Amino acid sequence: MKAYEMQQFGIDNLQLVDRETPQPKGHEVLIKFHAFSLNYRDLMFVDGRYNPRAKFPAVPFSDGAGEITAIGEKVTKWKVGERVCPIFMQDWRDGELSAAKSKTSLGGGGDWDGVLREYGAFDEQNVVKIPDHLSQEEASTLPCAAVTAWNALAVSGNLKAGDTVLTLGTGGVSIFAVQFAKLFGAEIIATSSSDEKLAKVRGLGAIETINYRTREDWDKAVLELTGKNGVDHVVEVGGAGTMAKSVNAVKAGGHVAVIGVLTTAGDFNPISILIKAVRMHGIFVGSRTMFEDMNRAIEANKLKPVIDKVFAFGEVREALRYMESGAHFGKIVVRM
Ligand SMILES: NC(=O)c1ccc[n+]([C@@H]2O[C@H](COP(=O)([O-])OP(=O)(O)OC[C@H]3O[C@@H](n4cnc5c(N)ncnc54)[C@H](OP(=O)(O)O)[C@@H]3O)[C@@H](O)[C@H]2O)c1
Structure with a gap:
C-alpha cells in the first residue's frame, strides 16, 4: 500500500x-x-x-x-x-x-x-x-476538530439555549464550534482577520462578528455587544496571544475552553481568572463516547x-x- x-x-x-x-x-x-x-x-x-x-x-x-x-x-x-x-x-x-x-x-x-x-x-x-x-x-x-469543539461546548461547557459563545478565527475547530452553538440555540459572536470570512460565518448563524485585525481590542467590542457582561463561553484557540483578551471577554463565572496555541507570544496575568471566578477548562479532543454522542447530534440535525x-x-x-x-x-x- x-x-x-x-x-x-x-x-x-x-x-x-x-x-x-x-x-x-x-x-x-x-x-x-x-x-x-x-x-x-x-x-x-x-x-x-x-x-x-x-x-x-x-x-x-x-x-x-x-x-x-x-x-x-x-x-x-x-x-x-x-x-x-x-x-x-x-x-x-x-x-x-x-x-x-x-x-x-x-x-x-x-x-x-x-x-x-x-x-x-x-x-x-x-x-x-x-x-x-x-x-x-x-x-x-x-475525529479531531469536531470532537474538540463538541467537548468544549456540549461536554465541558454544558451549553444551553440562549448562552452566548465567542469563537476566535474561522479555522476547523472554530467553525465546528459555530455550527454546534447554533444547533444548541446559543448566540454566537465570531471573530476573524477577514471581512469576507466574517460574512461567511454570519451565514452559519453568528449574530455578531468582529474583525480582530481592524479591531485589536476585540475583547472590548465583545463587552460592548453583551451590555458589559461578557459571554458565557469562549472557544479559546489562540493561546498566549489571545488568552488575556478571552478572559476579559468572558462573563464572571463564565467558561473558557482552553484549546489552542495558534499564537505563542503574549503576557497574561491570571489574576482576572480568580477575580471573575472564570472556569478555565483544558480540552484535549475527546473520547469515543463524546464522538458517538456528537455523531447522533450531527445525524439528527443533518449537520454538514x-x-x-x-x-x-x-x-x-x-x-x-x-x-x-x-x-x-x-x-x-x-x-x-
Ligand atoms: N486541544 C485540543 O484538543 C485541540 C484540538 C484541535 C485543535 N487544537 C488547536 O486549536 C487551534 C486551532 O486548530 P485548527 O485545526 O482549527 O486550526 P486552523 O483550521 O488552521 O485555524 C486557523 C485559523 O485560526 C485563526 N487564527 C489564527 N491566529 C489567530 C488569532 N491571533 N486570533 C484569532 N484567530 C486566529 C485564523 O482565522 P481567520 O483567518 O478567520 O482570522 C486562521 O485561519 C490550534 O492551535 C490547534 O493546535 C487543539
Missing part, C-alpha cells in the same frame, strides 16, 4: 512510500481510507513544533474516514463494507482522560502511526460509525461539515502549505 512517511521534520520531507498492507488480527478491523482532513496539529507535527522527540519513521495525520474491507476472526461489532473513522486517542473510549490515554493519539510521533496511508488496522472498539448523510470527505473532518478545499492524495504538501497560509475557512481535506 501507499503511505506518507517522514524520516525527519519538514513539509518537503514527507515521502510517499510503499508499505506492507496490514492484515487484521483478532479484534481488529482493516480500514481502506478514502479521505483525510488536516488539523493545525498536523502542520505543527510535520514542521517539528508538536513533538520534537517524535519517533521516525512516522506516518502523520490523525483524521481519516474509510470503509471496512476485512475483519479479524474475533470481531463482532462490525461487518465488511461499513463506513468508519478511527478515534483520535485510541485508548480514550470513555470516562476521564489519563496520562496513559493521552499517549495513544494517532499521528503524534508516539507509538501510534497516523492515518495518512491507504489502509490501517484498528481495534474494533476504537472506530466509530460515520453518519449516513455524510460523504467520506465530510466524515474525515470529525464546512470543507474549504479538497486536495488529491499526491498533493499533501500543497494542502499543508495551504493551511499554513491561513486562507482557509473551516476544513481542508485530502481525497485518496
Whole structure:
C-alpha cells in the first residue's frame, strides 16, 4: 500500500512510500481510507513544533474516514463494507482522560502511526460509525476538530439555549464550534482577520462578528455587544496571544475552553481568572463516547461539515502549505 512517511521534520520531507498492507488480527478491523482532513496539529507535527522527540519513521495525520474491507476472526461489532473513522486517542473510549490515554493519539510521533496511508488496522472498539448523510470527505473532518469543539461546548461547557459563545478565527475547530452553538440555540459572536470570512460565518448563524485585525481590542467590542457582561463561553484557540483578551471577554463565572496555541507570544496575568471566578477548562479532543454522542447530534440535525478545499492524495504538501497560509475557512481535506 501507499503511505506518507517522514524520516525527519519538514513539509518537503514527507515521502510517499510503499508499505506492507496490514492484515487484521483478532479484534481488529482493516480500514481502506478514502479521505483525510488536516488539523493545525498536523502542520505543527510535520514542521517539528508538536513533538520534537517524535519517533521516525512516522506516518502523520490523525483524521481519516474509510470503509471496512476485512475483519479479524474475533470481531463482532462490525461487518465488511461499513463506513468508519478511527478515534483520535485510541485508548480514550470513555470516562476521564489519563496520562496513559493521552499517549495513544494517532499521528503524534508516539507509538501510534497516523492515518495518512491507504489502509490501517484498528481495534474494533476504537472506530466509530460515520453518519449516513455524510460523504467520506465530510466524515474525515470529525475525529479531531469536531470532537474538540463538541467537548468544549456540549461536554465541558454544558451549553444551553440562549448562552452566548465567542469563537476566535474561522479555522476547523472554530467553525465546528459555530455550527454546534447554533444547533444548541446559543448566540454566537465570531471573530476573524477577514471581512469576507466574517460574512461567511454570519451565514452559519453568528449574530455578531468582529474583525480582530481592524479591531485589536476585540475583547472590548465583545463587552460592548453583551451590555458589559461578557459571554458565557469562549472557544479559546489562540493561546498566549489571545488568552488575556478571552478572559476579559468572558462573563464572571463564565467558561473558557482552553484549546489552542495558534499564537505563542503574549503576557497574561491570571489574576482576572480568580477575580471573575472564570472556569478555565483544558480540552484535549475527546473520547469515543463524546464522538458517538456528537455523531447522533450531527445525524439528527443533518449537520454538514464546512470543507474549504479538497486536495488529491499526491498533493499533501500543497494542502499543508495551504493551511499554513491561513486562507482557509473551516476544513481542508485530502481525497485518496
Ligand atoms: N486541544 C485540543 O484538543 C485541540 C484540538 C484541535 C485543535 N487544537 C488547536 O486549536 C487551534 C486551532 O486548530 P485548527 O485545526 O482549527 O486550526 P486552523 O483550521 O488552521 O485555524 C486557523 C485559523 O485560526 C485563526 N487564527 C489564527 N491566529 C489567530 C488569532 N491571533 N486570533 C484569532 N484567530 C486566529 C485564523 O482565522 P481567520 O483567518 O478567520 O482570522 C486562521 O485561519 C490550534 O492551535 C490547534 O493546535 C487543539
